[in-house]
Amino acid sequence: MFRAIAYQTILKVFKNLEFSDAVLRQRAAKIHGEPSNIPLFYTLVKGVVKQRLKLDFILSHYTDDKKFEATDIKIKIMLYIGLYQLMYMDSIPAHAAVNETVELAKTTLGDKVADFVNAVLRAWQRNPEIEYPSDPVHRIACEHSYPPELIEKWISIWGEENTEYLAIYYNENPKLHLRVNSTATTPEKLIQYFAKREIVVEKAPACSQMLITDNADVLDDVAFSEGYFSIQDCSSAMVVDLLDPQPDENILDLFAAPGGKCTYIAEKMENTGEVVAVDKIPSKMKLLKQAADRLQLTNIKQIVTDAFKYGPVAPAYHRVLVDAPCSGWGVFGRKADLRWQAHQNLNELVKLQAKALEYAANFVAKGGTLVYSTCTLNPAENDEQIKNFLARNKNFTLVDAASYLDPLYVDSSFYRTLPFKHNIDGAFAARMAKST
Numbered sequence: 001m002f003r004a005i006a007y008q009t010i011l012k013v014f015k016n017l018e019f020s021d022a023v024l025r026q027r028a029a030k031i032h033g034e035p036s037n038i039p040l041f042y043t044l045v046k047g048v049v050k051q052r053l054k055l056d057f058i059l060s061h062y063t064d065d066k067k068f069e070a071t072d073i074k075i076k077i078m079l080y081i082g083l084y085q086l087m088y089m090d091s092i093p094a095h096a097a098v099n100e101t102v103e104l105a106k107t108t109l110g111d112k113v114a115d116f117v118n119a120v121l122r123a124w125q126r127n128p129e130i131e132y133p134s135d136p137v138h139r140i141a142c143e144h145s146y147p148p149e150l151i152e153k154w155i156s157i158w159g160e161e162n163t164e165y166l167a168i169y170y171n172e173n174p175k176l177h178l179r180v181n182s183t184a185t186t187p188e189k190l191i192q193y194f195a196k197r198e199i200v201v202e203k204a205p206a207c208s209q210m211l212i213t214d215n216a217d218v219l220d221d222v223a224f225s226e227g228y229f230s231i232q233d234c235s236s237a238m239v240v241d242l243l244d245p246q247p248d249e250n251i252l253d254l255f256a257a258p259g260g261k262c263t264y265i266a267e268k269m270e271n272t273g274e275v276v277a278v279d280k281i282p283s284k285m286k287l288l289k290q291a292a293d294r295l296q297l298t299n300i301k302q303i304v305t306d307a308f309k310y311g312p313v314a315p316a317y318h319r320v321l322v323d324a325p326c327s328g329w330g331v332f333g334r335k336a337d338l339r340w341q342a343h344q345n346l347n348e349l350v351k352l353q354a355k356a357l358e359y360a361a362n363f364v365a366k367g368g369t370l371v372y373s374t375c376t377l378n379p380a381e382n383d384e385q386i387k388n389f390l391a392r393n394k395n396f397t398l399v400d401a402a403s404y405l406d407p408l409y410v411d412s413s414f415y416r417t418l419p420f421k422h423n424i425d426g427a428f429a430a431r432m433a434k435s436t
Contacts (some may be wrong), residue, residue: 001032001037001046002031002037002038002040002041002044002098003081003101003104004104004108005027005028005030005031005041006041006044006045006048006081007077007078007081007104007108007114008027009023009024009027009041009043009045010048010049010077010080010081010209011073011074011077013045013337013402014052014073014077015073017049017159017337017341018075020065022296023034024042024045024046027041027045028041028042040089040091043088043089043173044081044084044085044089045336046336047084047089048077048080048081048084048218048287049336049337049338050145050170050171050336050339051080051084051088051171052080052145052154052340053141053142053145053146053147054074054142054143054144054145055079055080055084055145056068056265057130057132057142057210057406058083058124058130059076059079059080059081059083059120059124060231061130061192061339061360062120062123062124067260073107073189074108074109075109075113075116075117078105078108078109078113078117079102079117079120079121081104081123082097082098082101082102082117082121083121084099085097085101086121086124086125089129090292094125097121098118098121098125100123101117102114102117102121104167105117105118106256111187113222125433136151136155136160137151137152137155138232140155140160140163140164140167142163144167144168144171145171145339146339147339147340150204150339151163151165151167154166154167156186157377157379158418158420162418162420164393164407165419165420165431166418166419166420168348169333169419169420169423170332170333170339170419172279172333174213174233174333174334174425175213175214176212176213176214176215176218176219177210177211177212177231177232177233177234177237177424178190178201178210178211178212178213178218178229178230178231179209179210179229179230179231179232179237179260179264180209180210180211180228180229181227181228181230181267181295182209182267182268183228183267183270183271183295183296183297184227184228184295184296185228185229187203187208187209187210187211190211190223190228190229190253191203191211193223193228194213194218194221194223197221199213199217199218199221200213200214200215201213201215201216201218204234206234206235206238206406206409206417206422206424207234207237207238207241209237209264210232210234210237211229219231220311225293225294226281226294227294227295227296230260230263230291230295232260232261232264233331233334233424233425233427234424234425235265235330235417235422235424235425235426235427236260236373236375236425236427237261238263238405238409238415238417238427238429239261239321239323239371239373239415239427239429240261240264240268240321241405242371242373242401242404242415242429242431243265243319243321243369243371243402243431244264244268244319244369244404245268245319246269246273247269247270247271247272247273247422248269248272248273249269249273249318249319250273250274250276250316250317250318251265251269251273251274251275251276251317251318251319251320251321252275252276252278252317252319252320252321252360252363253265253276253277253278253320253321253323254278254307254310254320254321254322254323254356254359254360255277255278255279255282255307255322255323255324255325255356256277256278256279256288256302256323257277257279257284257285257287257288257289258284258287258288259277259284259287259288259291259292260274260291261321261323261373262277262288262292262300263288263291263292263295263297263300263323266292266295266297266300267295267297269296269299271296271298271299272299273299274299274300274301275299276301276303276317277300277301277302277303278303278305278307278310279304279307280304280305280307282304283303285302288300288302289302290391307356307359308355308356308359313363314363315361315362315363315364315365315366315368315434316363317363317364317365318365318368319364319368319369319370319371320360320361320363320364320368320369320370320371321371321373322357322360322370322372322373323339323373324352324353324356324357324372324373324381325349325352325353325356325372326349326353326374326375326376326378326381327346327349327376327378327381328375328376329375329376329377329378329426330374330375330376330377330417330419330425330426330428331375331425331426333419333425334383346378346380348381349381350381352387353372353374353381353385354385354388354389357370357372357385357389358392358393358406360372361389361393361396361434364433364434365434366435366436367433367434367435368433368434369399369431369432369433369434370431370432370433370434371429371430371431371432372385372386372389372429372430372432373415373427373428373429373430374427374428374429375425375426375427375428376426377426378426379427381428382414382428382430383412383414383428386398386414386430386432389432395434395435395436396432396433396434396435397432397433397435398413398431398432399413399431399432399433400413401412401413401415401429401430401431404431408422409422413430414428414429415427415428415429415430415431416428
């Protein structure tokens with residue numbers, strides 16, 4: 001059953017370029033039977049989406065490569081599903097992976113396709129050894145499944161070894177990071193609470209309010225539904241630590257939804273003052289409201305509008321956060337489809353980010369703070385944006401992030417995390433002070 005739903009989901013993703021956790025949850029709700037089928041569904045869908053290029057490369061060795069390139073996407077997906085199970089899903093016996101996939105192909109696409117799928121999968125089983133290209137760009141792209149142009153760019157920035165570490169990191173299953181709601185409990189109490197339920201959670205080295213676990217059962221626990229913690233990566237939480245919100249302040253959060261940083265700001269303000277959360281996407285703002293209600297935070301004011309239309313424009317805020325739209329190079333592990341889109345429309349993104357910084361600066365009070373953040377590792381969207389902004393705005397100065405964060409996560413006064421170095425998602429932020 002889970003294979004059929006996975007097939008339909010992957011087809012939708014590849015044909016419509018539509019992928020989100022919401023789509024996965026909707027599809028998973030259709031799965032009946034063994035509860036273990038749901039995590040298998042998630043693993044299969046996200047894995048195939050991530051590993052598409054690698055699966056293509058391997059499968060082309062067991063068919064006519066030119067004919068395979070022109071093969072109908074429905075047949076390819078059936079092959080992806082079978083091969084991914086054989087290569088990566090150890091909990092599924094090989095015979096079941098092949099037989100069940102072939103049976104699905106038969107009922108969905110007919111006997112001829114089923115015979116073809118069976119022949120290709122068994123050919124791989126007989127001889128699974130694959131030789132990858134010798135040049136670094138295409139070897140890493142094919143072996144770890146990334147667009148070659150993206151790998152080429154990464155090598156130019158970090159070199160071959162670190163690029164490969166980065167590629168491997170994003171293909172692993174990320175751990176769950178729990179942000180403790182400081183208005184409701186403490187990390188120590190939450191650790192003890194889960195220990196009684198035989199769920200191991202540990203303190204995160206990067207952030208005092210963060211815990212880490214491998215156990216997804218925490219999401220079904222009443223402690224989550226009653227607002228004792230949220231799910232947020234350490235790399236994201238440390239942006240708020242850099243902002244350093246204080247009780248009773250007025251803070252503006254542009255591009256606020258779905259609200260991970262916004263709710264952490266509200267918590268650090270001890271549910272006092274006011275956080276104005278601005279975002280134009282109603283469905284994402286609904287998620288922010290749900291999170292705020294769950295966490296019992298009452299100091300968030302939501303404004304559903306385009307960030308560039310928010311007003312009145314006046315220097316009225318102690319602190320302004322610009323969590324800018326970006327290419328997402330830092331979160332490829334959590335967003336399975338993003339690697340196939342991250343190199344698209346980059347020039348337009350850079351222009352949008354520059355515009356966002358300029359607009360946000362208008363809201364910062366004298367002596368106030370402006371923080372610009374992204375979840376990308378791309379220098380053009382990070383360091384260069386700040387350099388250009390400061391050159392245009394002499395009344396802002398860069399503040400050393402090491403004054404607020406562990407210096408391990410600071411580079412050239414910027415907050416910066418690199419997955420191959422810090423073992424958390426990639427992120428960037430710059431804190432700037434306004435003098436006049």
